[in-house]
Ligand SMILES: Cc1cc2nc3c(=O)[nH]c(=O)nc-3n(C[C@H](O)[C@H](O)[C@H](O)COP(=O)(O)OP(=O)(O)OC[C@H]3O[C@@H](n4cnc5c(N)ncnc54)[C@H](O)[C@@H]3O)c2cc1C
């Protein structure tokens with residue numbers, strides 16, 4: 001059995017851990033590959049954040065005629081050349097993934113890469129089976145970092161596996177743009193993909209189990225978004241999926257609706273029903289690691305697992321499943337490997353996120369329903385885009401910023417924005433929460449450029465009914 005200083009499982013956020021500070025460590029990376037090319041570099045780069053957002057921007061541009069109509073401008077969309085769009089995006093991403101793999105294989109004398117699926121065979125012991133040669137390598141290490149992420153969850157639905165379906169791992173590389181798509185699920189991936197494909201001209205049907213899309217979000221956002229989505233896509237709420245079958249080129253989805261069975265047909269079925277951690281693939285329990293009920297590896301704030309010398313980060317251990325969280329945790333792990341007597345902790349207090357659908361959504365902190373459940377005293381304010389000058393310019397009629405604050409201290413508890421540039425507009429609110437800036441000081445003690453969009457935030461802050 002080969003023994004090294006450090007083994008890192010997973011080349012997504014784990015890739016960033018090793019730099020020149022580890023030059024006197026012998027390091028082995030283990031990576032099985034993601035997506036249809038078994039690419040190096042993890043989910044975000046290959047099948048997640050990066051290609052989806054490159055597609056979202058393209059979708060926004062394709063959607064311009066619809067937006068322009070409200071302003072009295074007559075544009076038309078002549079064509080969305082899917083192969084060209086797809087190849088432009090992956091023509092940029094694939095070489096980055098391949099370059100990253102090559103660098104890990106040969107770029108540093110102390111670091112090597114074994115490609116294949118890693119599994120624990122005991123505490124701090126692993127094997128990796130080479131995907132091409134089936135060669136088995138047994139390894140042990142002083143320190144192990146698990147950054148093995150997750151994969152799409154596929155529900156157990158009769159006929160689904162046999163009928164052929166896509167997940168986010170494959171749908172962005174479709175050969176042709178379909179004419180129709182059924183999307184199962186109503187979370188982040190479902191609504192981002194619905195925006196992408198509908199804007200490119202695909203007839204999209206979204207199937208949700210519950211009565212709302214994005215129902216984990218603040219209730220006002222979820223309610224308003226669901227209403228808007230119903231005007232853009234065919235949205236079927238409160239539907240359970242009974243079975244799936246295939247009829248030639250078409251996939252058929254049978255649903256339980258309140259008035260009996262409903263049948264949908266489409267060229268493509270996209271399953272977007274969450275992601276599961278890859279702790280089963282690495283046989284984490286054999287490595288002595290404690291798991292949560294949902295299969296996530298249990299870690300403390302230093303990213304230490306319950307097994308000494310084993311650390312975990314990102315989607316395999318985090319409830320957040322966000323790249324900026326995984327990156328932050330990777331920085332914690334790198335520091336703690338190098339400074340075992342001066343451990344640092346990951347700050348998970350104010351984790352923001354954005355949903356890149358139409359309209360855009362961004363959030364940080366407590367939702368109103370969480371504040372109620374937790375019995376936290378709060379006040380709220382809501383400022384509509386329609387009430388600020390730039391909102392008039394855009395003729396926005398649906399967007400808003402909603403804030404929650406402590407009525408006594410004026411400190412922000414949560415911020416939820418739906419509308420143009422929401423992921424950018426929320427950043428000063430994240431900063432205020434992180435650094436303890438109260439709403440009144442934030443609103444009054446700085447200039448806000450007139451008539452720019454951040455006036456939305458200024459007005460929402462000023463409208464908070466503080467003591
Ligand atoms: C469609 C989509 C869009 C997204 N958009 C966003 C976004 O806009 N913003 C955002 O913040 N987050 C987004 N995310 C989430 C984000 O991609 C993840 O939170 C992040 O990539 C997790 O990083 P990670 O390092 O934990 O895991 P990953 O990047 O998944 O890396 C894990 C790696 O481990 C490898 N691996 C797994 N098991 C083994 C094994 N047994 N042996 C060897 N290797 C193994 C995998 O092949 C993979 O390369 C999106 C996700 C998806 C799916």
Ligand SMILES: NC(=O)c1ccc[n+]([C@@H]2O[C@H](COP(=O)([O-])OP(=O)(O)OC[C@H]3O[C@@H](n4cnc5c(N)ncnc54)[C@H](O)[C@@H]3O)[C@@H](O)[C@H]2O)c1
Nearest residue numbers: 155185186187188189190272273274275320321354355356
């Ligand atoms: N912009 C971003 O930051 C971004 C974008 C995409 C994905 N992500 C990350 O990826 C994760 C996975 O995304 P996702 O959309 O797959 O998950 P999600 O948790 O956001 O949504 C899953 C959806 O599937 C539904 N569902 C679950 N099981 C079902 C079943 N058996 N039948 C029908 N519906 C079912 C749920 O009710 C929910 O609506 C997200 O949690 C998010 O953290 C982030």
